[in-house]
Amino acid sequence: MYIKDILKTDKNTFSFEIFPPKVTSKIDSVLHTAQTLSKYQPDFISVTYGAGGGTSKNTAKIASFIENGCQIPALAHVTCVSSTKEEIATVLDHLKLMGIQNILALRGDIPEGKIEFPNPLHYKYATDLMKEIKTRGDFCIGGACYPEGHPESTSKEADIEHLKRKEDMGCDFLITQMFFDNEMFYRFIDKTQKYGLAIPAIPGIMPVINAKQIQRSCKLSGATLTRKFQRMIDKYQHNPDAMRQAGIAYATEQITDLFSNDVRGIHLYTMNNPDIAAAIKQNISYLY
Numbered sequence: 001m002y003i004k005d006i007l008k009t010d011k012n013t014f015s016f017e018i019f020p021p022k023v024t025s026k027i028d029s030v031l032h033t034a035q036t037l038s039k040y041q042p043d044f045i046s047v048t049y050g051a052g053g054g055t056s057k058n059t060a061k062i063a064s065f066i067e068n069g070c071q072i073p074a075l076a077h078v079t080c081v082s083s084t085k086e087e088i089a090t091v092l093d094h095l096k097l098m099g100i101q102n103i104l105a106l107r108g109d110i111p112e113g114k115i116e117f118p119n120p121l122h123y124k125y126a127t128d129l130m131k132e133i134k135t136r137g138d139f140c141i142g143g144a145c146y147p148e149g150h151p152e153s154t155s156k157e158a159d160i161e162h163l164k165r166k167e168d169m170g171c172d173f174l175i176t177q178m179f180f181d182n183e184m185f186y187r188f189i190d191k192t193q194k195y196g197l198a199i200p201a202i203p204g205i206m207p208v209i210n211a212k213q214i215q216r217s218c219k220l221s222g223a224t225l226t227r228k229f230q231r232m233i234d235k236y237q238h239n240p241d242a243m244r245q246a247g248i249a250y251a252t253e254q255i256t257d258l259f260s261n262d263v264r265g266i267h268l269y270t271m272n273n274p275d276i277a278a279a280i281k282q283n284i285s286y287l288y
């Protein structure tokens, strides 16, 4: 099923993100995670894609298992910066063959010093990839957005201008980078609406259950830590049980506030941890 059609219905949505294993030999454990998550009846499950392209086959395999084995709509991420246009064409053909209908089209982070950027043999921006996917006609396309602005962008305004290009290129919906202050998300949505963006942006929520994870995630994403959030980490980082409980509570509070403000869907970064997803789902089961 196309995610754009799910988003057009009256119901609020709840969806998950998982990532493929670094080594193919560990794929069974991720398939098991996907199966466990599917029991919570998410509206869709997304599967990330390694920027180096190394896990593209695993992304397709896991997405196909979700779509065909678990009967849950799968959203396969595809990044373009590290692959040639020819390689991307093969990836898209493969996804189609596996029955995948939804693609999150991304540029990917530029691996420092490892590739020539821009490179005429590669797509430069996510919009270029979207344009290519659109020519194939039969995929629903999602894109990434950044409530705090993309780390490379010259201004938040320029970033939103580029998002509008995504919509013009046939992008059907957006999923946000993680954020820890909902006000940033509300301000971002206000700006996109003023700019005339009509496609929905689903907030991506990251339950933080250990301090190391957050340092790495913030470094990669550029997400700002709020004072409230930082205090929670400072207080509980050396007590894993307390940190886990506090992280779940923080994510639950964020989601409750988002639904209270009429946000229509949530995408949960599960970090392949079904127990955390289950705990949050349980906490919000009557809210959406």
Ligand SMILES: Cc1cc2nc3c(=O)[nH]c(=O)nc-3n(C[C@H](O)[C@H](O)[C@H](O)COP(=O)(O)OP(=O)(O)OC[C@H]3O[C@@H](n4cnc5c(N)ncnc54)[C@H](O)[C@@H]3O)c2cc1C
Pocket: 047, 048, 049, 050, 051, 077, 078, 079, 104, 105, 106, 107, 108, 109, 110, 124, 125, 126, 127, 143, 144, 145, 146, 150, 151, 152, 153, 154, 158, 159, 162, 175, 176, 177, 178, 204
């Ligand atoms: C929901 C979500 C899922 C993600 N999943 C993955 C994943 O699976 N694998 C992975 O490797 N990474 C993933 N990422 C990270 C993402 O690949 C990086 O943030 C990357 O740096 C940007 O990708 P993008 O698709 O947003 O790029 P783009 O939309 O191409 O934007 C990149 C930068 O270029 C600017 N820009 C865009 N178009 C133009 C233009 N025409 N002219 C000038 N500037 C322009 C933008 O403002 C931005 O600063 C994800 C991010 C999010 C938010």
